[in-house]
Structure formats: structure tokens, C-alpha cells
Amino acid sequence: TQPSILLEIDQGVALLTLNRPDSLNSFNADMHAEIRNAISQVRKNAEVRALVITGSGRGFCAGQDLSDRNVAPGAEVPDLGESIEKRYNPLLRSIRELPMPVICAVNGVAAGAGANIALACDITLAAKSASFIQAFCKIGLIPDSGGTWSLPHLVGMARAKGMALLGDKIKAEQAESWGLIWRCVEDDQLMEEAMQLARHLATQPTKGLALIKRALHASTNNTFDQQLDLERDLQRLAGRTEDYREGVGAFMEKRTPKFKGQ
Numbered sequence: 001t002q003p004s005i006l007l008e009i010d011q012g013v014a015l016l017t018l019n020r021p022d023s024l025n026s027f028n029a030d031m032h033a034e035i036r037n038a039i040s041q042v043r044k045n046a047e048v049r050a051l052v053i054t055g056s057g058r059g060f061c062a063g064q065d066l067s068d069r070n071v072a073p074g075a076e077v078p079d080l081g082e083s084i085e086k087r088y089n090p091l092l093r094s095i096r097e098l099p100m101p102v103i104c105a106v107n108g109v110a111a112g113a114g115a116n117i118a119l120a121c122d123i124t125l126a127a128k129s130a131s132f133i134q135a136f137c138k139i140g141l142i143p144d145s146g147g148t149w150s151l152p153h154l155v156g157m158a159r160a161k162g163m164a165l166l167g168d169k170i171k172a173e174q175a176e177s178w179g180l181i182w183r184c185v186e187d188d189q190l191m192e193e194a195m196q197l198a199r200h201l202a203t204q205p206t207k208g209l210a211l212i213k214r215a216l217h218a219s220t221n222n223t224f225d226q227q228l229d230l231e232r233d234l235q236r237l238a239g240r241t242e243d244y245r246e247g248v249g250a251f252m253e254k255r256t257p258k259f260k261g262q
């Protein structure tokens with residue numbers, strides 16, 4: 001059988017491809033186990049300094065594989081809370097906490113948890129023909145995988161409510177103009193742009209970039225004053241990295257810095 005997740009590592013960049021194209025890369029238990037393993041490999045591999053996530057075939061990810069849910073009358077109701085606790089939440093946390101930039105290349109429709117995984121990445125690019133659907137409301141569920149947090153933060157409450165309560169398809173260009181994603185690009189440019197961005201980021205001060213992620217994530221719970229304190233603490237750590245020395249040294253010597261991610 002085909003693996004549900006493909007992982008390739010080259011030039012400091014890990015490319016993770018969701019690989020169940022016949023069901024638009026929807027998640028079953030095997031795919032959850034494989035993605036967990038892939039992200040843990042990425043995290044442990046000191047060579048890897050950027051991660052790209054994309055989907056194979058015409059879709060990015062249609063969320064939970066609904067054929068895995070027995071909802072026949074009389075069947076025992078699956079405990080969705082357990083599925084979220086054991087599978088989706090750890091996945092979302094592992095993406096957010098990865099100490100390197102995570103780029104999502106949304107190659108086609110991103111629905112349900114698939115949409116919210118894309119929105120939890122650090123830089124989300126989408127092909128012009130891609131779209132985002134908060135499909136949950138159409139089957140009686142609520143947006144999970146961080147959706148109820150990401151949507152209002154990214155696009156404001158009015159648009160978050162519209163998306164979550166109506167489940168309309170938001171095309172990539174609209175998503176870019178709303179600030180839901182970083183950029184919408186031509187279909188045939190998507191992977192090239194995503195990989196170029198990742199290869200660039202993989203040459204940058206990885207520890208510094210990881211601290212930037214931490215600071216921005218923390219900002220949503222902090223007051224301005226608390227955030228100033230956090231910036232002090234994280235800048236202290238950034239200032240102790242080899243890459244900070246290299247960055248300042250290269251600037252003063254008017255040469256291109258050679259960052260090691262250390």
C-alpha cells in the first residue's frame with residue numbers, strides 16, 4: 001500500500017506531502033500516525049531548517065476522513081473529543097511549536113481540519129485555484145484544529161463568523177485579500193515559490209526565526225507590557241546565538257552572512 005505521508009529532505013528543507021489523493025488527502029488513523037512520525041523526524045534532524053507541507057493530487061486536505069466514522073443508527077457514537085485530544089490537537093501543537101518556519105503550499109481545496117492545518121502554518125501560500133472551506137458547520141460540527149482561534153485572529157470576528165457559520169468556499173485570491181493567507185500564486189508557480197521561500201529560510205538564522213514565532217504566538221495572550229518583557233527575554237537568547245555574531249560581523253565587514261542556524 002502507498003504511504004499516506006511522503007517526506008523528502010534536501011538542502012535543509014523538508015517537504016511533507018499528504019498522500020491520500022483519492023479522498024482529497026483526508027485524515028484517517030494511519031495518516032495521523034505517519035504525519036506524527038514525519039514531524040518528529042523533522043524536529044530531530046538538525047540539518048532541517050524549514051518545512052513545507054503540501055498535498056498530492058487535486059486537493060490539499062479535506063479534513064477528517066468521514067468514511068472512517070460509523071454513524072449508522074444504533075452504532076456507538078464515536079468520541080470526537082478523544083479524536084481531537086489524541087490526534088488533531090497534538091498535530092496542530094507540533095506544527096506551531098516546530099522551531100523553524102513552516103510553509104504551507106495549498107495546492108487545491110482545503111476543507112475542515114485541512115483548512116485549519118493550513119492556517120496554523122507560519123507562511124501559507126495558495127494556488128489560485130485552491131480554496132478554503134470551514135466545512136464543519138455542514139455536518140453539525142464546530143471548526144477544530146485551531147480554527148476558532150485562527151479565524152478571528154487572522155480575519156476578524158465578522159469574517160470568522162461568516163466563514164464558520166456558512167461554510168462557504170473562500171477562493172485563494174479572496175483569502176489573500178482578507179489576510180487569511182500570505183499570498184496567492186499562479187497554480188504552476190506554487191511549488192517553485194514555496195520551495196524557493198523554504199530554501200531561502202533554510203539559510204537564515206533558524207534559532208532567531210524560532211524565537212520570532214514564539215514571540216508572535218505569545219503576543220495574543222499578553223498585554224503590551226508583558227510582551228515587552230518577553231521581547232527582553234527572547235532577545236537575550238537571540239543575542240547568544242552564533243548567527244547573531246555572524247550577522248553583525250558580516251554587516252560590519254560588508255559581506256554576505258553565512259548563518260548556521262545555531
Ligand code: T3D
Nearest residue numbers: 022023024026062063064065066067080083111112113135
Ligand atoms: O471526526 C473527528 O475526528 C473530528 C474531527 C473533525 C475534523 C474535520 O475535518 S470535520 C470536516 C470533515 N470534512 C468535510 O466535511 C469535507 C468533506 N468534503 C467536501 O465537502 C468536499 O469533498 C470538498 C468541498 C472538500 C471537495 O469537493 P469536490 O466536489 O471538489 O470533491 P468531491 O467529489 O466531494 O471529493 C472527491 C472524492 O474525495 C470523493 O470520493 P469519490 O466519490 O471520488 O470516491 C469524496 O467522497 C472524497 N472525499 C472528500 N472529502 C472527504 C472524502 N472522503 C472522506 N472524507 C472526506 N472528508
